[in-house]
Amino acid sequence: SPQYYDAGYGGDDPGGPGNVRPNNRFSVATGFSHVFNSTTAISANAGFQRWHQNGVDQAYPFDFNTIGLQSFLTKNSPLFPTVSTDFSPLGPAGCECLPSTNVGSVAADLTKSLKKNALSMGFINVVLQNNNGFNPADTTFTFNAGDTANLLNVSGATQPNTGSGLAAMLMGHPSNSAGTSNNLGTAPQEKYTGFYIQDDVKLTRTLTVNLGMRWEFQSPWTERHNRLAYFDYNAQNPIGGGAIGEEVYVGGNNSRHQNATNFRNFAPRIGITQQVSRDLVVRGGYGIFFPPSQFTGTMANPGYSQSTPITGITNNGLTLGPSLSNPFPNGLLTPTGNAKGPLTDVGYSASTGVPYVRDSPTLQEYSLGVQYAFTPNDVLTASYVGNRGTHMLTDGVSRSNVNPALVVPGNALSSQYVTNPYNGLITSSGCGGYDLSAATIPLGRSLQPHSQYCGVSESEAPAGDSFYNALQADFNHRYHSGLNMLVSYTFSKFLDDTGGTADWAYVGNDGSSYRNPYNLKMDKSVDGSNIKHSLVVNYSYELPFGKKGRFANHVNAATDAIIGGWQITGITSAKSGFPLHVWNNGIVDPFQGNAFADEVGNPKLSSGRSYKQWFNTAAFVGSKEWTYGTASRFQSDLLAPGYVNYDASIQKVWGLPFEKLKVQGRADFFNAFDHTNLYAPNTNVQGSSEGQITNAADNRQIQGGVKIIW
Numbered sequence: 001s002p003q004y005y006d007a008g009y010g011g012d013d014p015g016g017p018g019n020v021r022p023n024n025r026f027s028v029a030t031g032f033s034h035v036f037n038s039t040t041a042i043s044a045n046a047g048f049q050r051w052h053q054n055g056v057d058q059a060y061p062f063d064f065n066t067i068g069l070q071s072f073l074t075k076n077s078p079l080f081p082t083v084s085t086d087f088s089p090l091g092p093a094g095c096e097c098l099p100s101t102n103v104g105s106v107a108a109d110l111t112k113s114l115k116k117n118a119l120s121m122g123f124i125n126v127v128l129q130n131n132n133g134f135n136p137a138d139t140t141f142t143f144n145a146g147d148t149a150n151l152l153n154v155s156g157a158t159q160p161n162t163g164s165g166l167a168a169m170l171m172g173h174p175s176n177s178a179g180t181s182n183n184l185g186t187a188p189q190e191k192y193t194g195f196y197i198q199d200d201v202k203l204t205r206t207l208t209v210n211l212g213m214r215w216e217f218q219s220p221w222t223e224r225h226n227r228l229a230y231f232d233y234n235a236q237n238p239i240g241g242g243a244i245g246e247e248v249y250v251g252g253n254n255s256r257h258q259n260a261t262n263f264r265n266f267a268p269r270i271g272i273t274q275q276v277s278r279d280l281v282v283r284g285g286y287g288i289f290f291p292p293s294q295f296t297g298t299m300a301n302p303g304y305s306q307s308t309p310i311t312g313i314t315n316n317g318l319t320l321g322p323s324l325s326n327p328f329p330n331g332l333l334t335p336t337g338n339a340k341g342p343l344t345d346v347g348y349s350a351s352t353g354v355p356y357v358r359d360s361p362t363l364q365e366y367s368l369g370v371q372y373a374f375t376p377n378d379v380l381t382a383s384y385v386g387n388r389g390t391h392m393l394t395d396g397v398s399r400s401n402v403n404p405a406l407v408v409p410g411n412a413l414s415s416q417y418v419t420n421p422y423n424g425l426i427t428s429s430g431c432g433g434y435d436l437s438a439a440t441i442p443l444g445r446s447l448q449p450h451s452q453y454c455g456v457s458e459s460e461a462p463a464g465d466s467f468y469n470a471l472q473a474d475f476n477h478r479y480h481s482g483l484n485m486l487v488s489y490t491f492s493k494f495l496d497d498t499g500g501t502a503d504w505a506y507v508g509n510d511g512s513s514y515r516n517p518y519n520l521k522m523d524k525s526v527d528g529s530n531i532k533h534s535l536v537v538n539y540s541y542e543l544p545f546g547k548k549g550r551f552a553n554h555v556n557a558a559t560d561a562i563i564g565g566w567q568i569t570g571i572t573s574a575k576s577g578f579p580l581h582v583w584n585n586g587i588v589d590p591f592q593g594n595a596f597a598d599e600v601g602n603p604k605l606s607s608g609r610s611y612k613q614w615f616n617t618a619a620f621v622g623s624k625e626w627t628y629g630t631a632s633r634f635q636s637d638l639l640a641p642g643y644v645n646y647d648a649s650i651q652k653v654w655g656l657p658f659e660k661l662k663v664q665g666r667a668d669f670f671n672a673f674d675h676t677n678l679y680a681p682n683t684n685v686q687g688s689s690e691g692q693i694t695n696a697a698d699n700r701q702i703q704g705g706v707k708i709i710w
Contacts, residue, residue: 013058014058014059014062014080015059015080015083015090015091016058016059017057017058017091017092018057018058019055019056019057019058019092020055020056020058021053021055021056022052022053023051023052023053023055024051024052024053025049025050025051025052026049026050026052027047027048027049027050028047028048028049029045029046029047029048030045030046030047031043031044031045031046032044032045038113039112039113039114040110040111040112040113041110041111042108042109042110042111043108043109044106044107044108044109045105045106045107045108046104046105046106046107047104047105047106048102048103048104048105049102049103049104050100050101050102051100051101051102051103052100053099053100053101057079057080057092058092059079059080059091059092060078060079060080060136061078061079062074062078062079062080063078064081068324068325069324069325069327070326070327070328072331072332073139073180073328073332076136076137076180076182076332077136077137077138077139077180077181078136079091079092079136079137079138079139080092081138081139081140081141082138082139082140082141083140083141083143083169084140084141084142084143084165085143085165085166085168085169086145086164086165086166087165087166091138092138099130099131099132099135100130100131101128101129101130101131102127102128102129102131103126103127103128103129104126104127105124105125105126105127106124106125107122107123107124107125108122108123109121109122110122116201116202116203117199117200117201117202118199118200119197119198119199120196120197120198120199121195121196121197121198122195122196123193123194123195123196124192124193124194125191125192125193125194126191126192126193127189127190127191128189128190128191128192129187129188129189130186130187130188130189131185131187132185132186132187132188135183135185137180137181137182137183138180138181139179139180140177140178140179140180141169141174141178141310141324141327142174142175142177142178143165143166143168143169143173143174143175144163144165144168144175144177144313145162145163145164145165145168146163147163147165147168147173147175147312147313148162148163148164148165148167148168148171149162149163168313171320171323172323172324172325173312173313173320173321173322173323173324174310174312174313174321174324174327175310175312175313176309176310176311176312176313176314176321177312178309178310178312178327179307179308179309179310180307180308180328180332181305181306181307181308182305182306182308182332182333182334182335183304183305183306183335184225184227184301184304184305184335184337186223186224186225186227186228186301186304187223187224187225188221188222188223188224188228189221189222189223189224190218190219190220190221190222191218191219192216192217192218192219192292193216193217193218193219194214194215194216194217195214195215195216196212196213196214196215197212197213198210198211198212198213199211199212206274206275206276207272207273207274207275208272208273209270209271209272209273210269210270210271210272210273210285211269211270212268212269212270212287213266213267213268213269214266214267214268214269215265215266215267216265216267216290217261217262217263217265218261218262218290218292218293218360219257219261220257220258220259220260220261221257221258221259222250222256222257222258223250223256223258223301226249226250226251226252226256226338227301227304227337227338228249228250228258228300228301229247229248229249229250229258229300229301229302229303229338229344229351229352230247230248230250230258230259230300230352230354230355230356231245231246231247231248231350231352231353231354231355231456231458232245232246232247232248232355232356233245233355233399233450235248235342237342237343237346237452238341238342238343239343239346239422239425239426239452240422240425241421241422241425241452242421243346243421243422243450243451243452244449244450245350245449245450245452245453245456246342246343247302247342247344247345247350247351247352248342248356249338249341255356258354258356259354259355259356259357259358260356260357260358262358262359262360265290265360266288267287267288267289267290268287268288269285269286269287269288270285270286270287271283271284271285271287272284272285279372279373279374280370280371280372280373281370281371281372282368282369282370282371283367283368283369283370283371283383284366284367284368284369285365285366285367286364286365286366287364287365287366288362288363288364288365289362289363289364289365290360290361290362290363291361291363293361293393293460300351300352300354300459301351302344302345302350302351302352303335303336303337303338303339303340303344303345303351304335304337305335306332306333306334306335306336307333308328308332308333310322310327310328345453346426346452346453347422347426347427347428347429347430347431347436347437347452347453347454348429348430348431348453348454349431349453349454349455349456349457350450350453350455350456350457352459353399353456353457353458353459354458354459354460354461355458358462359391359462360391360462361389361390361391361392361393361462362389362390362391363387363388363389364387364388364389364390365385365386365387366385366386366387367383367384367385367386368383368384369381369382369383369384369385369472370382370383376478377477377478377479377480378475378476378477378478379475379476379478380473380474380475380476381472381473381474381475381476382471382472382473383471383472383473384469384470384471384472385468385469385470385471385472386468386469386470387466387467387468387469388466388467388468389464389465389466389467389468389496390465391462391463391464392462392463392464392465392466392496392498392500393460393461393462393464393498393500393501394460394461394462394463394464394498394500394501394514395460395498395499395500395501395502396457396458396459396460396461397457397458397461397463397514397517397520398455398456398457398458398514398517399449399450399456399457399458399517400448400449400450400451400453400455400456400457401448401516401517401518402444402447402448403447403449403518404516404518406447407447407626412443413442413443413444413447414442414443414444415442416442416443417440417441417442417443418440418441418442418443418446419439419440420436420437420438420439420440420441420446421446421451422436422437422451422452423437423438423439423440426452429454430454431445431454432454436452436454460501463498463520464496464497464498464500464520465496465497465498465520465521465524466494466495466496466497466498466527467493467494467495467496468492468493468494468495469492469493470490470491470492470493471490471491471492472488472489472490473488473489473490474486474487474488474489475487481544481550482541482542482543482544482549483539483540483541483542484539484540484541485537485538485539485540486537486538486539487535487536487537487538488534488535488536488537489533489534489535489536490531490533490534491532491533492530492531492532492534493526493530493532494526494527494529494530495524495525495526495527496524496525496527497514497520497521497522497523497524497525497633498520498523499527499528499529515595515596515628515629516628522628523633524633525579525632525633525634525635525636526579526632526634526635526636527579527634528578528579528581528634529578530578530579530634530636531575531576531577531578532576532639533574533575533576534573534574534575534576535572535573535574535575536571536572536573537570537571537572537573538570538571539568539569539570539572540567540568540569541567541568541569542566542567543566543567543568545563545564545566546560546563546564546565546566547560547564548564548565549564561654565652565653565654565655566650566651566652567650567651567652567653568648568649568650568651569648569649569651570646570647570648570649570672571645571646571647572645572646572647573643573644573645574642574643574644574645575642575643575644576639576642577639577640577641577642577643577680578639578640578680579634579635579636579638579639579640580615580634580635580638580639580640580680580681580683581633581634581635581683582596582597582599582603582620582631582635582638582683582685583596583597583683583684583685584596584597584622584623584629584685584686595623595627595628595629596623596628596629596630596631596632596633597620597621597622597623597629597631597685598620598621598622598623598624598627598629598630598631599619599620599630599631599632600618600619600620600621600630601616601618601619602616602619603615603616603619603620603635603637603638604616604637604638611678611681611692611693611694612692612693613691613692614641614681614691614692614693615638615681615691616691617685617690617691620685620690621685622685622686640678640679640680640681641677641678641679641680641693643677643697644675644677645671645675645677646669646671646672646673646675647668647669647670647671647672648668648669648672649666649667649668649669650666650667651664651665651666652664652665652666653709660710661708661709661710662708662709662710663706663707663708663709664706664707664708664709665704665705665706665707666704666705666706666707667702667703667704668702668703668704668705669700669701669702670698670700670701670702670703671697671698671699671700671701672700673700674699674700676696676697677696677697678693678695678696678697679693679694679695679696679697680693681693682694
């Protein structure tokens, strides 16, 4: 049996948090090549990899009968429950029972060499499969102190600092936040196929042209049991009330694919190389690319998971709910699957907003550069590099926001209630703040498209645009006289209207989505990762002393062991800061979008900038009612502190007189000069610490080591 980390619970205690994750990977590959003649050859390769993570908690498997609970819990959730009181919880807090993944690929290439042409063509096919079926639900029993605070108080008034979650557990009555769920796993699959043809043409002795065309298509996800759905934005929902839009399940009379396959992804490319002189070369190129994507945000399977809550202690602890001896007296709710069809999720938030027809993310890349060799060891390269992205993946776009054209400033969108067109049609709802089964709903909600849902959001919508332009310069001094050095400088600007699917990771991002989903270009700004200036110097220098150096090269072995064989290496980096996003503490504008702050002045300080005040906080105020906020998504003229760092290493190698062994001693210095690199300032316009910097990167660190080389 597997051995679990004890962590004070005991390795065999099912209430412990231990997890065994073998993380096994099995791979097999084969290849074939054949040379027909001196100018023609073919090669083929095939491979398969299975990633069997097979993570299992020490809480699995578990029989609920052993603690006197209902047996059907064992079938639904064979995992020790998570038990939370005032103390550290028992149980795994969710199963880390990770899935298995299969990846298979096959590829073939044919090459043909002619006098002035080098032809190549081929294809590749990749199949990706996930098996998410093994994922037992977590049953939770939560016992709150407040549930026992009023048991001896008939007045019903809350008694501060009283009650005990442990007492509630001893009574055997969990709170309302307890429950379990029933999740039916998925086994999705997608495929990627690509064909290409390329010709390298040597037009003259000094001019070469590369021509190519690639045709590729990525089939959308399918699922073994057809447990997937997409959203039809134009269908008339059978719920009535004029509702437009419905979730559509794959399979049956519909395609098994969650989205239509795009067969129009043709990607031409061209490259030119001109040798102007013996020391000067000019290169340029243009190409279209369709980046492959797992597109994980679209694998929605509405209806195939179902939570069963416990009706716990209510009425300030005066009314007890079901006891632990029978926590689910009515049994467990079962997933409806696709039985409800287009009525699935009506009255609640739609599980998917991804349409059947989607655009493919597209990149156009272009460059023009020159390379000049001053000496055989010194080469300078200067290039312009550009990138234009269309249909780029976003983190998500709301498709149920109120159209600003329907809003008149002064409307009480939240406080004014109007007749609910779905009253009597929708019988169950869970929107939070309003009820789609009630007689009236807020005016703003009635103006939303697809208002039969609490909301509709398209995950990873291909709606973004990006522009990248850069001057890149490299100076490469190849090894000579003990010195090897590469100096790289980039001057760039990166514009876009989305941070992609990882937008949440940008420093200073408050998690806001688009302010106006009807006009995404309103959020066009510099990207949150834009670094205007970047200088990186890599170097390695062998000190010129000892028998192999220019100086003192006639010393004896003992002296050479002291002064010879020393080497200094290092990386020096200097980069400007990234743009800041000044945010508005989650204020929602009248269109149910996300309002930014108002920029009312110059954010730059005239003098005295420090970690105590990095920018002029008076330049930003909370946005006004009925506005989106005037501040940019990211500020091109308001940057976080720059980054300057010096990493260095000094090394010494001693040769040993036997078996060609060598010993290397080294000392590494990270942030060698102990330069302070400040973090970004607080940019919450409503925060008390706005403009202040409270953290910095690590100080200097030194480490040493000895290595034997043979």
